[in-house]
Amino acid sequence: MIFPILRGFLSYRRAPITWLIFILNASVLLWGWSFAWNVNDRLDDLMNDEFFLQTQGHVYENYLKERTTLTPDVVRELASSGASDNQHFRLMGHLAFRDDEFIQEAPKENLFSDHVAVKRWKSQLIEIGELESVHPSFLFGVSKDPVNFRQWVTYIFSHTSGWHFFGNMLFLLIFGAALEEVIGGLGLMVVFVMTGVFAAGFFLFVNGPTTAPLIGASGAISGVMAMYSVLCWNRPTRYVYWYFLPTKDSMGFVYLPAWTILVLWLLGDLAGQLGNLEVMGGVAHAAHLGGDVAGALSGILVMLMWKWTAPQRLRFKDGFTHEMWRLYPFFNWYQTRLRTLK
Amino acid sequence: MVIPDPNWSFAEDAQKTNQPKPKYTAKPIDRLAAQVFDIGVVIAPIFLLATAPFKVMLYHGFLIENQEEVVLASIAHACLGVVIFIAYHFFCNLYFQTTLGKHLFRLQVVDVWTGSPLNVWRSLGRAIMSALSFLTLGLAFLPMLSNDRRRALADLCFDSEVISLKPNKGATPHRNEKWLVRGVYGLATFIFLFASMTLCRSVLNYSANQEDLSAWFMDRASKCESIDEAMSQWPVGKDERKASRLRVSLALYAAGIVDRKCLQSEADNEASFSNEPSSLYYLAQSFAHSDETDVSDSYLKQVCDQDAQSSSCELSQIVSAWSQEDWERMDKAFSEMQHPDVVAAVWAIRHFMKQGQPEQAFTWIKRVSPNKALGNFLQVQRVKALWLMNHTAEAQIGALQALESLPDDWQVDLASWMCTQETSLECNKNASLSCNWLAGQKLSAQDDPALAVAMLHAEECSGEPMHYSELSQLNTLSSWPLLVRLVKEEKSGDKEFAIKLVKKIAYDENEPEDFRLEAYRRYIEMADNHSLTKSVSDMRELPQQMWRELQPRLVQELDHRSLNRNVLKESSGRMPASEDQEP
Numbered sequence: 001m002i003f004p005i006l007r008g009f010l011s012y013r014r015a016p017i018t019w020l021i022f023i024l025n026a027s028v029l030l031w032g033w034s035f036a037w038n039v040n041d042r043l044d045d046l047m048n049d050e051f052f053l054q055t056q057g058h059v060y061e062n063y064l065k066e067r068t069t070l071t072p073d074v075v076r077e078l079a080s081s082g083a084s085d086n087q088h089f090r091l092m093g094h095l096a097f098r099d100d101e102f103i104q105e106a107p108k109e110n111l112f113s114d115h116v117a118v119k120r121w122k123s124q125l126i127e128i129g130e131l132e133s134v135h136p137s138f139l140f141g142v143s144k145d146p147v148n149f150r151q152w153v154t155y156i157f158s159h160t161s162g163w164h165f166f167g168n169m170l171f172l173l174i175f176g177a178a179l180e181e182v183i184g185g186l187g188l189m190v191v192f193v194m195t196g197v198f199a200a201g202f203f204l205f206v207n208g209p210t211t212a213p214l215i216g217a218s219g220a221i222s223g224v225m226a227m228y229s230v231l232c233w234n235r236p237t238r239y240v241y242w243y244f245l246p247t248k249d250s251m252g253f254v255y256l257p258a259w260t261i262l263v264l265w266l267l268g269d270l271a272g273q274l275g276n277l278e279v280m281g282g283v284a285h286a287a288h289l290g291g292d293v294a295g296a297l298s299g300i301l302v303m304l305m306w307k308w309t310a311p312q313r314l315r316f317k318d319g320f321t322h323e324m325w326r327l328y329p330f331f332n333w334y335q336t337r338l339r340t341l342k
Numbered sequence: 343m344v345i346p347d348p349n350w351s352f353a354e355d356a357q358k359t360n361q362p363k364p365k366y367t368a369k370p371i372d373r374l375a376a377q378v379f380d381i382g383v384v385i386a387p388i389f390l391l392a393t394a395p396f397k398v399m400l401y402h403g404f405l406i407e408n409q410e411e412v413v414l415a416s417i418a419h420a421c422l423g424v425v426i427f428i429a430y431h432f433f434c435n436l437y438f439q440t441t442l443g444k445h446l447f448r449l450q451v452v453d454v455w456t457g458s459p460l461n462v463w464r465s466l467g468r469a470i471m472s473a474l475s476f477l478t479l480g481l482a483f484l485p486m487l488s489n490d491r492r493r494a495l496a497d498l499c500f501d502s503e504v505i506s507l508k509p510n511k512g513a514t515p516h517r518n519e520k521w522l523v524r525g526v527y528g529l530a531t532f533i534f535l536f537a538s539m540t541l542c543r544s545v546l547n548y549s550a551n552q553e554d555l556s557a558w559f560m561d562r563a564s565k566c567e568s569i570d571e572a573m574s575q576w577p578v579g580k581d582e583r584k585a586s587r588l589r590v591s592l593a594l595y596a597a598g599i600v601d602r603k604c605l606q607s608e609a610d611n612e613a614s615f616s617n618e619p620s621s622l623y624y625l626a627q628s629f630a631h632s633d634e635t636d637v638s639d640s641y642l643k644q645v646c647d648q649d650a651q652s653s654s655c656e657l658s659q660i661v662s663a664w665s666q667e668d669w670e671r672m673d674k675a676f677s678e679m680q681h682p683d684v685v686a687a688v689w690a691i692r693h694f695m696k697q698g699q700p701e702q703a704f705t706w707i708k709r710v711s712p713n714k715a716l717g718n719f720l721q722v723q724r725v726k727a728l729w730l731m732n733h734t735a736e737a738q739i740g741a742l743q744a745l746e747s748l749p750d751d752w753q754v755d756l757a758s759w760m761c762t763q764e765t766s767l768e769c770n771k772n773a774s775l776s777c778n779w780l781a782g783q784k785l786s787a788q789d790d791p792a793l794a795v796a797m798l799h800a801e802e803c804s805g806e807p808m809h810y811s812e813l814s815q816l817n818t819l820s821s822w823p824l825l826v827r828l829v830k831e832e833k834s835g836d837k838e839f840a841i842k843l844v845k846k847i848a849y850d851e852n853e854p855e856d857f858r859l860e861a862y863r864r865y866i867e868m869a870d871n872h873s874l875t876k877s878v879s880d881m882r883e884l885p886q887q888m889w890r891e892l893q894p895r896l897v898q899e900l901d902h903r904s905l906n907r908n909v910l911k912e913s914s915g916r917m918p919a920s921e922d923q924e925p
Contacts, residue, residue: 002382051637058613077406084610086603091405113619116627116640243378250371254379254446264387271390275397277405 004261005240005253006178015177017185021192022169022176025217028157029165032136043131047097050090052124055117057089060096062111071099072278100211141213142200155215156196168217175221179228183302188224195223195294202290207278214284222265222291223298229262230299237261266292365457367514368449368504370486376443384442385426392422424473431469435460448507454491455501464500471496481530487519566604569594572715588612588622589685590715595629596688597719606630621648625658653683660689669697676702684710691723698890700730718752725756729763730890738764738775745779754785758796762856765799766863766895777803787816791854794822798829798860808833821846821853828864837868844868855888862892866899875905 012019046052064071064079075095081088096102107122132138140154159165180188199219236255243250269292272285396418403411434441439450439459451468453460460468475482475495482495492515493503572590591608594600609626613619621644628641645658656679663671676682676690687710694703704727711720721744729737741760745753757776764774777800780793787794794817801808810830814823824843831840847853848861862881869877881892 002379051631051634054610058610074402074405081406083407085607086610089610112613114613114623114627116624116637116644120637120640239383241375241379241382243374250375252375256383256446260383264383267387267391271387271394275390275394277398277401280401 001243002239002241004174005238006174007238009173010177010181015180015185017188018173018176018180021189021217022172025157025159025165025169025172028136028140029159029162032158036134036136039131039135043128043135046124046128046131049124050086051117052121053093054086054089055093055112055114055121056096056125057092058114059106059112059118059121060092060099060102061089063102063106063109066111074277075099098211100209103211137213137215141215142204143210143213145209152197152200153193155200155213156193156217156220158215159217160215164216168221171221171225172217175225175228179224179231182228182231187302191227191295191298192217192220192224195227195291195298196220198294199223199287199290202293203284203287206273206286206290207284214287216284219284219287219291222269222288223295225265226262226292226295227299227302228295229258229260230296231302232258234258262292262296366506366508366510367490367492368506369510370492372447372449372506372510373444373486373504376441376447376449379443379446380430380441385430388430389423389426392426393419396422427473428466428469431472432466435468436462436465444504450505450507451502452505453501454493454497454503457505460500460502464502468496468500468502471499481526484523484526487515488523490514566600566607568600569604569608572599575714577713586622588620588626589683592622592626592629592685593688593716596685596692597716599716599719602630602632619648621645621652621654621658624648625654625661628658628661653679653686657686657689660686660693664689664693669693673697673699673702676706682709684713684716688716688719691720695723695726695730698730700727703727704731718748721748722752722756726759729760741776745776754780754783754790754793758790758793761796762792762799762860763891765803769799769803774800774803788818791817791819791822791856795825795856795860798826802829819854819857821850821857825857825860828861832864832868840868841865855885859888859891862888863895866892866895871903871905874899874903 010018061079064076078088078092078095096106103125107125110118112118136158137160140151140158142148142151142155145151159168176188176192179191183191196217196219199222200214203214203219234257237258237260238253238255240253241251265288269285269288272283273289276282276285396415399411400415400419403409403415431441434444435451436459438445439452444450451460452458453464471482472494484494485498486492486494489498491503497503569587569591572594573587576590588608591600591605595602595605605626609623609630612623612626624641624644628638628645631637631641642658642662645652646655649655656675660672660675663669663675672693676686676693679686682690687706690706691703691710694700694706703723707720707724707727710716713720721740725737725740725744728740737760741756744756748756757779760776761774761780765777777796780796781800781804785793785797787797797816798813801813808829810826813829814826816822824847828840828843828847831837831843844861844865848858848865850858862884865877866874878896881896882889884892
């Protein structure tokens, strides 16, 4: 396992805004859990109910026979494959959730002749709709309504699960703190939100409106990582490696230039985006790519600003050069600290 | 241990220091770290990007179940992985003498004799051999732990070695490492020989039993194909019309020939091809969803809404009564049925056999016969009904014929049932042909309580000493060893303990019916007169089928002890005609 660890987690005093963003995300997650625990369980039960999924599969297949909507080719191929086993209809049922037009239109029409199944499916679909309307992922996430700009910001602060939150926050605490030391707290907050918004826009541009909501801070964090890589282009960055052997040497650090982070992440996200079937869902690589691009552009912009304004160079005790100290007007204590260090 | 080599020097370093820089043998752990780094940081991202289009192809193939596409995409993944690995190592070793990972750990790949960079062919050969080494599950890297210069197989083949530019401790292999390598090679050789022998044996067995295997595969593959077969064998009705495919599926499901998945698949087919599904479709769906009560009930309710005059509607009411365990209503419904079709007949046979009314069941069997597709089911039920109707000789002849002609599953079902019945009345070596048939087969009763009981009977009545420890391994259910222990205690004369075991098994409604019945049968023999007459009323509370099975044994025992048979009448209030007429 290889992981860029940089300087590890910095303390609250050294990276207050990073920790503030972390606390904000954690609060939203906890609030969401306490609020939507039962909703989540019920929604899971409904959306994974065999009978419901199979009926939805039947209805969706009949729906696709009659329509020529913008459904992905693979779904059309699947619908016309002639398979009639339960697994096929279950899969079709799952795919149907991603077709917003179907979810809106199909219940109004009579697309399947099994009255019992259709009646039950419609009632469950209504219940799913009601549950989704109060579910945090759908409240905060970017989904069907692309011009709901409030969601373009709120999605950054909400997560689906503990693991999703843990993964994103690990990167935030490492890279956010490192970037905060370079551009300051206000700068980090601005970059975090703006790259997040750009990531949402890019995601919608690439994928279009989606029934599965986009949530999580990963787009914004990609932006933070990209900006750090651009600003500290050649600075040696610490990676930790560990190959799970019970020996003394099985764990250690190596140093690579910071640009490797951007290249690796871009390659990973590009591979993910190109290698992902549209209908499969999963990780929103397009949002990551959007974040990467926004972060890299912001980094270039800041570097140009440095060049034009020729800022006063400050030096910390550890030799760390601070370029953007002017971005800290709201933190007097931080400026005081800078002066003492100077 | 560090191995300095005074003859070795790097040109640049030598110029700077004017002293030859020593070379050190690279530590395996550093080489592993370098490899992990190369794969994780360089090769994996390039591989992911290069294979992205094939990943889409793979997902696509999986989704639409296109095997060709899946295989092609998998091969492309494997080929690209190997090519990227080889190309990366080849170019890096050729031009830089090191890869990115090796550079970070200050390792270099050099010619083992001259210390110079590798030439094109050796660099390429080494890269290919390194890639192939992964196919040996790492065994080709093990020489690194045994030879003094820590050269892996790729190094040994192409006269190369990996050196370290930093001093290393313990660079030459320790004695323990060499022993580890020998151990691993020994183990690998043993596993290889064992796997080869097993493979050879399987191939030989396969060629010997090719017919059996193909039959086995055919059986596995044709669970739903049995509906196709049944359709070709199904008799034409009085109206000169053939039964619909769904009706045949329902009849086969009722007879236990096809499973629920098959039935649902047939029902789904009908729904796909017709605009308005028939009442039979709803009936089929209610069976197909029998594990979800509310769904099944909704379908059942819809059957009569769809067509109140159909036989499906009548059958749906019967099924509804079955689920409520209203047996009298079922009896009445079957007798008053206006359009009894074959599906209803099969359910009627099953119902009346379950309820211990073989005469009624026999009437329905005659009504359905002949039907080749249901032949096995009807043959088995006929034999069972004849036996229960006390036509012992006919039943035994029928069983004998059936055991020669039926498929395996049906044979075992019938033989185990007959063996238990025959030996319950008379236990000696010649009492049961079915028991003798069972004894001649190598059958596993792990998941079949009825077969386990039959095999217990067969051994008990064989006249030879019983092997209790082997018998208790016959079935995996927890109560089975208790039943074997009960037989053992009964034989040894400890009746008090045996009766305790009986109560433990027989009174527990969660135990399999066959085990409970067997416990009751044993109890009838062991109990004293007072307890026996007293417990008759308890037995009468048992499900009808169990009571029906126990009755002959109970009557025999009461007669044997010269007890009044009226206790049966008093407790039951309902005695089958055949029992009353018994001399």
